[in-house]
Amino acid sequence: MTGTNPTPLELLKIDHLLTDDERDIAGAVREFVDQRVRPYVTDWYERGEVDLSLIKEAGSLGLLGMHLQGYGCAGTNAVSYGLACLELEAGDSGVRSMVSVQGSLAMFAIWKFGSEEQKQRWLPRMAEGETIGCFGLTEPDFGSNPAAMRTRARRDGTGEDADWVLDGTKMWITNGSVADVAVVWAQTDEVDHHPDGSVKQGSGIRGFLVPTDTPGFSAPKIRNKLSLRASITSELVLEGVRLPADAVLPEVRGLRxxxxxxxxxxxxxxxxxxxxxxxxxxxxxxxxxxxxxxxxxxxxxxxxxxxxxxxxxxxxxxxxxxxxxxxxxxxxxxxxxxxxxxxxxxxxxxxxxxxxxxxxxxxxxxxxxxxxxxxxxxxxxxxxxxxxxxxxxxxxxxxxxxxxxxx
Missing domain, CATH: 1.20.140.10 (Butyryl-CoA Dehydrogenase, subunit A, domain 3)
Known part of the structure; x- marks a missing residue:
């Protein structure tokens, strides 16, 4: 305990439950927040903006995809990642969201379900903060029930090399209007047939990597928020977005x-x-x-x-x-x-x-x-x-x- 007035997490002497590396990571992130977030976050919140240079600075600290292995990621343990999230959100939830959407949603999807070519193309630059990602699942009418999503992906052509064409809308997407690549989940005509003859709901859902400069893709910023104002929140609109066959994440299908x-x-x-x-x-x-x-x-x-x-x-x-x-x-x-x-x-x-x-x-x-x-x-x-x-x-x-x- 520090003096006679311990901080709120010192009463139980929790600190000894962490390793030296975990404490060092938490301390480094706390210092980053003290220097780069606390002095400015009230102004960001007031203006409904955030300093996007934070994403590169977070990359230089090894915070982006920090719990993933390889491809330029730090490869820390889960507890260290959690402690980093704690320190980031002590600054502001929007800053933690920016980092966690990059690492635990966009990067994790590519790392877990992408091809080797997709991983090599995207992950190293995303770990550095040079490339920003977003994750498109939630829709205006389907939040808690993603299996009913209306975004559709159809094949245009025949054979395995046929293009995919995506149409639909996603909502409440962190980093959406500043992202370079969007992980978009869409219904396809593919289904999984079970031995009993049933078809599992949502089994035709696939993930797609959509470069945000693709024609037909737009991401208007959501304004007039009363919460998470120091965060970029967007809508994703896909109107006839044409993607090559290798844009799909090959290692998963369905809501899993x-x-x-x-x-x-x-x-x-x-x-x-x-x-x-x-x-x-x-x-x-x-x-x-x-x-x-x-x-x-x-x-x-x-x-x-x-x-x-x-x-x-x-x-x-x-x-x-x-x-x-x-x-x-x-x-x-x-x-x-x-x-x-x-x-x-x-x-x-x-x-x-x-x-x-x-x-x-x-x-x-x-x-x-x-x-x-x-x-x-x-x-x-x-x-x-x-x-x-x-x-x-x-x-x-x-x-x-x-x-x-x-x-």
């Missing part, structure tokens, strides 16, 4: 492809949301120490201390849960349902911590001078994307009961 990518990104959120919560809680502790109410520090009142104690408890529990899941992932023993447990708990508790911290700051809590309401607004999006709380509840419920309640 995009859902496994989402699971990678959700793992980062399990850690990342705690960064936003930690930043809010530390801001509230500092404020309570200096703000005087009725001739005494706000932190000296029982109600304030009760709030701080409860929030510190949930933050530490959330970190232990995240660390446990990270160790399971590094042991190749992590179940997607366990990631749902982590995402549901940690984002929900982080949002409640942000809201409670706002009450401690009072009216000051709604200003950009303090980060708490910015974090709370961001966490409203994090609560929804890559699986809503309700979806994760149903995943856990199905695991406990054996009953599918999705439909």
């Amino acid at each position: 492809g995009p859902l496994s990518c989402l699971n990678e990104a959700r793992f980062g959120i399990v850690f990342g949301a705690l960064g936003a919560a930690r930043d809010c809680l530390q801001s509230a502790i500092d404020y309570a120490a200096s703000r005087e109410v009725f001739d005494r520090p706000l932190g000296g009142f029982q109600l304030t201390q009760a709030k701080l104690a409860d929030m510190a408890l949930e933050l530490q529990k959330g970190f232990l849960l995240a660390l446990h899941l990270g160790r399971l992932k590094d042991d190749h023993a992590l179940d997607p349902r366990q990631v749902s447990l982590g995402k549901l708990n940690n984002v929900r508790e982080a949002l409640q911590i942000a809201r409670t911290c706002r009450t401690i700051l009072g009216a000051n809590g709604i200003t950009g001078e303090y980060p708490v309401l910015r974090h709370a607004n961001n966490l409203e999006s994090v609560l929804t994307y890559e699986g809503t709380s309700e979806v994760h509840q149903l995943i856990i419920g199905q695991a406990l009961t054996g009953q599918n309640a999705f439909s």
Whole structure:
């Protein structure tokens, strides 16, 4: 502990549970955030922009696709990646989203399901931040039910070398309007026929690598957001986008492809949301120490201390849960349902911590001078994307009961 006033994650002496390398990575990312994010993020949020040079700087630090092996990626363990997400989101959820979409969605899809030629073409430059990627799954009418997507890919011609032509729309796509390549998931006429004669829903879904300068592709920026404002969010529009036969990701078909990518990104959120919560809680502790109410520090009142104690408890529990899941992932023993447990708990508790911290700051809590309401607004999006709380509840419920309640 540091002096007599430990930080929120020091009460349980958690630090010794990390390796030296993990602590060094977390410290390096924290320094990066302190220098390149904190001094500017309020202005970015106010203007609805973000400094895109961050992506190259993140690449130079080895943060892009950092948990992937080869092709210029750092090859760190899962816990190190999680800690990096925590430190990035302590700066802003939008910055963490920019990094995790690049690495855990776009790069992971290519790394896991791409051909060797596709990996060599895209991954090294994406790891450096020279090439930006995005991930197109969600549609305007189909978020939690991606199997019903309307984006279509059809073959134009005969034989294995026939072109693909894509038509459709994707929505809420991070990095979309600044990306150089989009991983787009689309329905095809291909289906998987099972021995019992059934056809699995969504089995014709394939992933495509779409260079964003391809004719017929556009990515208008979504404006007037009240959350994740320091992040680029776009719509993807595909109108007769013609791609060569080798644009398809060859190693997967069906929903297993995009859902496994989402699971990678959700793992980062399990850690990342705690960064936003930690930043809010530390801001509230500092404020309570200096703000005087009725001739005494706000932190000296029982109600304030009760709030701080409860929030510190949930933050530490959330970190232990995240660390446990990270160790399971590094042991190749992590179940997607366990990631749902982590995402549901940690984002929900982080949002409640942000809201409670706002009450401690009072009216000051709604200003950009303090980060708490910015974090709370961001966490409203994090609560929804890559699986809503309700979806994760149903995943856990199905695991406990054996009953599918999705439909």
